[in-house]
Amino acid sequence: MGTFTLKYRAIIYGCMIAYILTGCKKQDDFLNTKPNQALETPTTLADLSNLLNNENVFNRNCDPAISEIASDDVYIQDSAFGSLSLSIERNAYVWAKNMYDATSTQVADWNNPYKMVYYANTVLDALPGIGTTVGNQDQYNQIKGAALFYRSFAFYNLVQTFAMPYDATNSGNQPGIPLRLTSDINLRPQRASEADCYNQIISDLKEAINLLPVIPVYKTQPSQPAANAFLARVYLAIGNYPSALQYANACLDKFNTLSDYNALTSTPTSVSNNFISEDIYHSTMVNYSTITNRRYAYIDSALYSFYSSNDLRKTKFFTILDGLPQYPRFVGSYDFKTNKYSGLAVDEVYLIKAECLVRSGDISNGMTALNTLLIKRWKTGTFVPLTASSQSDALKLVLLERRKELLWRGIRWTDLRRLNKESGSGISINRLVNGTSYSLAPNDVKYAFPIPDIEIQLGGLTQNPR
Structure with a gap:
C-alpha cells in the first residue's frame, strides 16, 4: 500500500474515531447499551459492528433532502425565501440552473450518502480477513447483511437525486452515479450506467435479505422486513410492479404492524413521542431550514382540503400557525427528534x-390493502371503506392516498419522476416567488441535480445538463 493511501486512510480512520466517540449510539433509551470505544483499524467483528452502529453516519440527517425541497411537498412564503441562509436551498426550491456557489463547499446530499458507502465498504473489505467460525457465523452474517443494506440505501438515494428518472428502454446508456465498491480511496470510478446502478442496488439487497435478522435490536438497524420493504420501493421506482408486489408481500409476511393513530401521543413536531410501532427502518433527511422549520414551510392548501375532518392525519400531520389556514404547516414526521423521517414503514408497504x-x-384486493391502512388513520367508528368501479378510479384513489400518507418522507420526488413517465400524467410544479414564476415541467432534465463541482473537478465526472 502506497504512502498516499496510508496517509489518507489514516485521516479517514481518524474521522471514524471521532464519530465513534461522539456518535456511536442509538437514540436516548439505547445509550446505556451501546459500546463506546475508538478503533484504529477494524480487525474484529466487534470493531465492524461498532462502525455500523454509528447513527450519525447511517441514520441521522443522512438522506438527501434537496429533492424534497424541489418537490411539490414544500412551499414557502416570499419572506421565508429571502431569509434562507443557504443558496443551495434557494436554488433547489426554484430549480436554478446553477445550484452551487462559493458557499456550497460541502454538499451534504452527496457527501453523507457516500460516507455511508465508505463505511459499508470498509466493513465489507475487512470481513474476509476476519473470517467465520462456528461461534461467530450469525454475527458475521448480520454485519455483512447490514453493510450491504446500507450501501444499497445510499446508492439508491443518490441515483434518485443525481441521475435522471429510470427508463427501461435507455437505462444502459443513461449516466447514473459512481459505484464505489471498495474502501480504497485512490480509486475514483466514473459514473456507471443507470442499469448498472439499479442492478447493484438490487443485488446488494437480495444478498442481504437472508443474512439479516427478522427482528432487529433497534429500529435504526436493518432487518429482513426492511430489505424486503426497500426492494419493494426500488422496484416501484423503476416501474417493475410485479416485483414490487412480491417484495411488499414478503415484508408484510414478516412484519405488518400498523399504528392506530387514535392511540398516538403526538408532539408539536411529530406524530408520536417515541418510535412509531409501524417503523421498519428509521432514518432521516439532511437538515435544511426549509424542511425542518415549520414556520417556514407549508403544504398546498388544495392538498390539505383532501383530508376529511374525521381523518386523523389532518390534525396529526398539520398545524395552523398565526391564524393562516391557507398555509397549513407540516408537523407529522415519524421522527420524534424533530428531524424529517425518510425511513421505511409499514404504511408505505x-x-x-x-x-x-x-x-x-x-381491484378488489388492491382496495382491501388500501382500506387496511386507512382504517388506522380515521377516528374510531367513522371510516367507510373506499370502493372503486374501475381500474382507473382505483388507481386514482390509491395514488391520492399515497400522496396524503407519505407527505414529506423524501418519496414524492421519485413519485413525480416515475409517474411523469406514464402517458397522461403530466405533473408540473409551479412556484411564484417575489413576483417571478418558476416551473418544473414533466421529465425536465432538472429532475437530476448537478453533481457537486468539486466532484467534477477531482473525479473528471460527466456533469448533468440543466
Missing part, C-alpha cells in the same frame, strides 16, 4: 401493495 394489485387488475 401497504400503499405499494395496493398500487401494484390495482395495476395488475386486481
Whole structure:
C-alpha cells in the first residue's frame, strides 16, 4: 500500500474515531447499551459492528433532502425565501440552473450518502480477513447483511437525486452515479450506467435479505422486513410492479404492524413521542431550514382540503400557525427528534401493495390493502371503506392516498419522476416567488441535480445538463 493511501486512510480512520466517540449510539433509551470505544483499524467483528452502529453516519440527517425541497411537498412564503441562509436551498426550491456557489463547499446530499458507502465498504473489505467460525457465523452474517443494506440505501438515494428518472428502454446508456465498491480511496470510478446502478442496488439487497435478522435490536438497524420493504420501493421506482408486489408481500409476511393513530401521543413536531410501532427502518433527511422549520414551510392548501375532518392525519400531520389556514404547516414526521423521517414503514408497504394489485387488475384486493391502512388513520367508528368501479378510479384513489400518507418522507420526488413517465400524467410544479414564476415541467432534465463541482473537478465526472 502506497504512502498516499496510508496517509489518507489514516485521516479517514481518524474521522471514524471521532464519530465513534461522539456518535456511536442509538437514540436516548439505547445509550446505556451501546459500546463506546475508538478503533484504529477494524480487525474484529466487534470493531465492524461498532462502525455500523454509528447513527450519525447511517441514520441521522443522512438522506438527501434537496429533492424534497424541489418537490411539490414544500412551499414557502416570499419572506421565508429571502431569509434562507443557504443558496443551495434557494436554488433547489426554484430549480436554478446553477445550484452551487462559493458557499456550497460541502454538499451534504452527496457527501453523507457516500460516507455511508465508505463505511459499508470498509466493513465489507475487512470481513474476509476476519473470517467465520462456528461461534461467530450469525454475527458475521448480520454485519455483512447490514453493510450491504446500507450501501444499497445510499446508492439508491443518490441515483434518485443525481441521475435522471429510470427508463427501461435507455437505462444502459443513461449516466447514473459512481459505484464505489471498495474502501480504497485512490480509486475514483466514473459514473456507471443507470442499469448498472439499479442492478447493484438490487443485488446488494437480495444478498442481504437472508443474512439479516427478522427482528432487529433497534429500529435504526436493518432487518429482513426492511430489505424486503426497500426492494419493494426500488422496484416501484423503476416501474417493475410485479416485483414490487412480491417484495411488499414478503415484508408484510414478516412484519405488518400498523399504528392506530387514535392511540398516538403526538408532539408539536411529530406524530408520536417515541418510535412509531409501524417503523421498519428509521432514518432521516439532511437538515435544511426549509424542511425542518415549520414556520417556514407549508403544504398546498388544495392538498390539505383532501383530508376529511374525521381523518386523523389532518390534525396529526398539520398545524395552523398565526391564524393562516391557507398555509397549513407540516408537523407529522415519524421522527420524534424533530428531524424529517425518510425511513421505511409499514404504511408505505401497504400503499405499494395496493398500487401494484390495482395495476395488475386486481381491484378488489388492491382496495382491501388500501382500506387496511386507512382504517388506522380515521377516528374510531367513522371510516367507510373506499370502493372503486374501475381500474382507473382505483388507481386514482390509491395514488391520492399515497400522496396524503407519505407527505414529506423524501418519496414524492421519485413519485413525480416515475409517474411523469406514464402517458397522461403530466405533473408540473409551479412556484411564484417575489413576483417571478418558476416551473418544473414533466421529465425536465432538472429532475437530476448537478453533481457537486468539486466532484467534477477531482473525479473528471460527466456533469448533468440543466
